[in-house]
Amino acid sequence: MEDVLRIAIQKSGRLSEKSLEIIRNCGIDFQTDSRVLKEKASNFPIEFLFVRDDDIPTYIKDGVADIGIVGRNEFDESGYYLDVVKDLKFAKCRLSIAVPNDFQYEDLSSLNGKRIATSYPGIMMKILREKGVDATPVVVSGSVEITPQVGIADAICDIVSTGTTLKMNGLREAEAIYYSSAIMIARPGFTNSVSKKNGILTRLLERIEAVELAKNKKYILFNLPAEKLDEAARIIGGMKSPTVTPLMDKSWLSVQSVVSEDRFWSVFEDLKAIGAEGILVMNIEKMTE
Ligand code: ATP
Ligand code: ZN
Numbered sequence: 001m002e003d004v005l006r007i008a009i010q011k012s013g014r015l016s017e018k019s020l021e022i023i024r025n026c027g028i029d030f031q032t033d034s035r036v037l038k039e040k041a042s043n044f045p046i047e048f049l050f051v052r053d054d055d056i057p058t059y060i061k062d063g064v065a066d067i068g069i070v071g072r073n074e075f076d077e078s079g080y081y082l083d084v085v086k087d088l089k090f091a092k093c094r095l096s097i098a099v100p101n102d103f104q105y106e107d108l109s110s111l112n113g114k115r116i117a118t119s120y121p122g123i124m125m126k127i128l129r130e131k132g133v134d135a136t137p138v139v140v141s142g143s144v145e146i147t148p149q150v151g152i153a154d155a156i157c158d159i160v161s162t163g164t165t166l167k168m169n170g171l172r173e174a175e176a177i178y179y180s181s182a183i184m185i186a187r188p189g190f191t192n193s194v195s196k197k198n199g200i201l202t203r204l205l206e207r208i209e210a211v212e213l214a215k216n217k218k219y220i221l222f223n224l225p226a227e228k229l230d231e232a233a234r235i236i237g238g239m240k241s242p243t244v245t246p247l248m249d250k251s252w253l254s255v256q257s258v259v260s261e262d263r264f265w266s267v268f269e270d271l272k273a274i275g276a277e278g279i280l281v282m283n284i285e286k287m288t289e
Helices: 016-024 053-062 072-078 121-130 164-168 196-215 226-236 261-273
Strands: 005-010 038-040 046-051 067-071 083-087 093-100 115-118 136-139 155-160 171-180 182-186 217-225 243-246 252-260 277-283
Touching: 005 016, 005 053, 005 196, 016 196, 046 053, 053 067, 053 072, 053 182, 067 072, 072 083, 072 121, 072 171, 072 182, 083 196, 115 121, 121 136, 121 171, 155 171, 164 171, 196 217, 217 226, 217 261, 226 252, 226 261, 252 261, 261 277
Parallel strands: 005 046, 005 067, 115 136, 115 155
Antiparallel strands: 038 046, 067 182, 083 182, 093 155, 093 171, 217 252, 217 277, 243 252
């Protein structure tokens, strides 16, 4: 059989678009037809499996897919022992305890003896146990925020982003207990295996990292009075050397370098102050260190 890396991706939801964007930014071309389950890339040995996010850890465990992109919350809730290949740092969210407005909440111990509704009983109970809190989970798969009103729970533990849904249901966020973001997962040992598939994953990760690295960098190009070169090198700092090209007018040089985004404006101003002219700034699409 042809060696193809199988990646499980959420079919439609908060993770879908960004997951595909990451792969597309690696120069990998594919069609996305929302009706299909499987899709192969045209220029890279990777095959997509579009599924519900809750099923992704199971598919990885069972070997249906080699790797997957899923929220850390779904992965931890699955309880499976899998490898976290990479934190992709999007779809950031938190799991919080929320209580009715009249609930006297001080800290987690206020939950002792209470019923707490959640879709994440595994994560919640592990944390509460660690803190020595004895509460009863009420497991619901959706509309967690209505459970106190209907009398089946005293508090809830749910994913919170803005808090608007909580407010609409007479609840307030009491405490965040867990943080999640999208991660790439694989079967245990997959990333250490000497296999063609793992070789494909290595190539994919290299590309993802090149895109990530480039995202926080700018390419700058400017003309500089020749005698200011040492000063400019000091201002730019942090890299091997700028590329320097002589200009027709011998008293001027053209200088090129890469600067990190967070230092960009101070570098820009300092270069101007020593007489740099025609400063050109470009985004970098991909880069290796
Ligand atoms: P599916 O139909 O695939 O089961 P779902 O409804 O369970 O989808 P989504 O709502 O698309 O899942 O959320 C997917 C993941 O996105 C969650 O597991 C979580 O990691 C993250 N997430 C959830 N809510 C938010 C939020 N408000 N902000 C950011 N990320 C979130
Ligand atoms: Zn889901």
